[in-house]
Amino acid sequence: MGADELLPPFPDGAFERVLCVVAHPDDVEYGTSSAVARWTSEGVDVAYLLLTRGEAGMDAVHPTETAELRQREQIAGSQAVGVSQVDFLDYPDGVLEYSLAMRRDIAMAIRRFRPDAVVVGSWEIEFVAGLNQADHRVAGLAALDALRDAGNRWVFPELLREGLEPWSPRWLLVSGDSRPTHGVDVTGDPLERGIASLEAHEQYLAGIEGHPPVRPMITGITAMQGRRMGVDHAVLFRAFDFHAPPPIAREAMELGGLDD
Template identity: 70%
Template sequence: MPDLLPALPDSEFRRVLCVVAHPDDVEYGTSSAVAVWTARGVEVAYLVLTRGEAGMDASPPDRTREIRTREQITGSAAVGVTDVRFLEHPDGVLEYGLPLRRDIARRIREYRPDVVLTGSWEIEFVAGLNMADHRVAGLATLDAVRDAGNRWVFTELLDDDGLEPWQVRWFLVSGDPRATHGVEVTDEALQAGVASLEAHEEYLAGLPGHPAPKDMLPMIAGLQGRAMGVEHAVLFRAYDLQAPPPLFD
């Protein structure tokens, strides 16, 4: 029998920044863990890199942008998050590069989180083949965490904006099949997570055959809970960036 995954040592979390490509990306399970944290008084903010304007085939981008922005704000509030920032990078063709890294590093220095959370940048992740925007967002966030702590990278953030370097303690990746830790999710937090995804009503209505959030999210959380030996959980690959480096033989 495989060893059970340990609980994420999140009792000392004070401020978490979630960085994702699109409106709704946090809501596919991760928001239930967010609900656990906000209920405990942890400050959580979202940085959404696009407005998701290319995500609804039957709706033109200008209308879709308004819908998905509104639905994201509503969904975030369902799990106790009111600090939601949107960038204006183009949906569907999000590009890895210095402008994106700079924008994410700027927000990290502004918000000064002890935890940054993003999605997997692997080609294959827990839901199958990962899309390009998700991969770009994850990798750019990883690099921006280091950029935020280096005063000699993007020096204009300090010289022009007065944003001092900031060292993040924990880096969390959702959707990684090599999860190392989990967050046990209460029924209340799970239901809040369901409500956060249900808030994306118009977006989900345009996805034929999409399962109801009230059916899908408890199933996913139940499967992930088995890895911890609990009823429901959200799993992450967790990196303690301030831990001593591992020793090699």
């Protein structure tokens, strides 16, 4: 894709079920939730899986109280964009470690929900917002690997004994990637609902010194991304379509003369 080419939207009807896997309460709300609002308004069923309860996120509040507060705010924020299923795991906030247990738990959630697409954050050290946080990197990479695990009956075979048959989502959507391939137009109501979803984290955000006001921040982020689609406001993703051959395979076949 050339530098001046606009990013395309996803094909109509690409998703019926989407699972968002993130590390903390509020991770989805920094822009991605506006895309969620657009999807749910079109009848897409979206669920959230959070690996932690965000208990280490408020310096002035004890972790037990913080976890309860952030769960409540996350559920409220999720409801603002039409998400009713929000599941929390009990991995420790701030010190996530990549593990087989984490992969198994995410693969279990994928098999239970059976999504067409899994949304994750970037696992890169440096992403669109600068240097990525450690928990975010672990969550993204574990979810990527769990997506493949979920489709392999011989990985975590104990899940079969729980009645969870293999399931292979078609799409992996990475938010915050510096090389986006697709976008979601969130102009209008989806943007408003996305803003409301982050504003639902009121007490958490109040404890972050110097945090910018939510409305201009989310409006500005989505306006910047909208330029890449030629719309007023957008959320961008790097999309991997597991039903399509890898680009290197297509190029190799062309160079090998398969299309002659």
